[in-house]
Amino acid sequence: SQTIHQWPATLVQPVGSPLSLECTVEGTSNPNLYWYRQAAGRGLQLLFYSVGIGQISSEVPQNLSASRPQDRQFILSSKKLLLSDSGFYLCAWSVKAGAETQYFGPGTRLLVL
Amino acid sequence: GDSVTQMEGPVTLSEEAFLTINCTYTATGYPSLFWYVQYPGEGLQLLLKATKADDKGSNKGFEATYRKETTSFHLEKGSVQVSDSAVYFCALSVVGAGGTSYGKLTFGQGTILTVHP
Numbered sequence: 337s338q339t340i341h342q343w344p345a346t347l348v349q350p351v352g353s354p355l356s357l358e359c360t361v362e363g364t365s366n367p368n369l370y371w372y373r374q375a376a377g378r379g380l381q382l383l384f385y386s387v388g389i390g391q392i393s394s395e396v397p398q399n400l401s402a403s404r405p406q407d408r409q410f411i412l413s414s415k416k417l418l419l420s421d422s423g424f425y426l427c428a429w430s431v432k433a434g435a436e437t438q439y440f441g442p443g444t445r446l447l448v449l
Numbered sequence: 450g451d452s453v454t455q456m457e458g459p460v461t462l463s464e465e466a467f468l469t470i471n472c473t474y475t476a477t478g479y480p481s482l483f484w485y486v487q488y489p490g491e492g493l494q495l496l497l498k499a500t501k502a503d504d505k506g507s508n509k510g511f512e513a514t515y516r517k518e519t520t521s522f523h524l525e526k527g528s529v530q531v532s533d534s535a536v537y538f539c540a541l542s543v544v545g546a547g548g549t550s551y552g553k554l555t556f557g558q559g560t561i562l563t564v565h566p
Contacts, residue, residue, distance in 0.1 A: 342492075370553075370554075379538065379556050379557060379558040379559050380493075380538065380554075380556045380559075382553060382554070385553060395553075426492055426493065428493075436542070437483065437495055437498060438495075438542075438554055439495070440485075440492040440493040440494070441492050442491060442492045443491070443492045
């Protein structure tokens, strides 16, 4: 069966510091991968998606970037965090065919102080 | 563009009450519709889905019917439990003409449900 991991689970970082959140998927190959942000009391916003190694599409302009160095690894990064980057970050995967279900990881709660 | 509108919460119910959470959508192409649930402190879990008009998705006592004529996918449960307390998200994903998958979910804003004993 497929599983998706995210770490760390919780992170507190000062403004201006760098960020690296990691997501890995097991039990499937060549998945689509997604990064979402959920701000407090709000819905989910798609940040990035990837259909393959090294292929990243950005949905909104922002202070963050994403990379996919391996087939089942998806990394969310920032060089300098802003207060507005605080939120709950969710990674998800799906198969490629059709408008398929996305499966979410447990999330990383980021607090920027 | 594609969008999903959910009824505003929070919704507070007593145990064994009937639940309805309204969801309507606008979409180009041929959407699949989903309900996801987020329990406190956790990620999202798929609750149910429907991929074409008149399909009914069901799981854990929850149901939703894909109504193309009213562009709706309302979530219902006949008797809620305290353990159903969570945030519920309606979402859509569009397969474009010719079968091209966009592979991206558009979410509603979420509805907080609290069930009291």
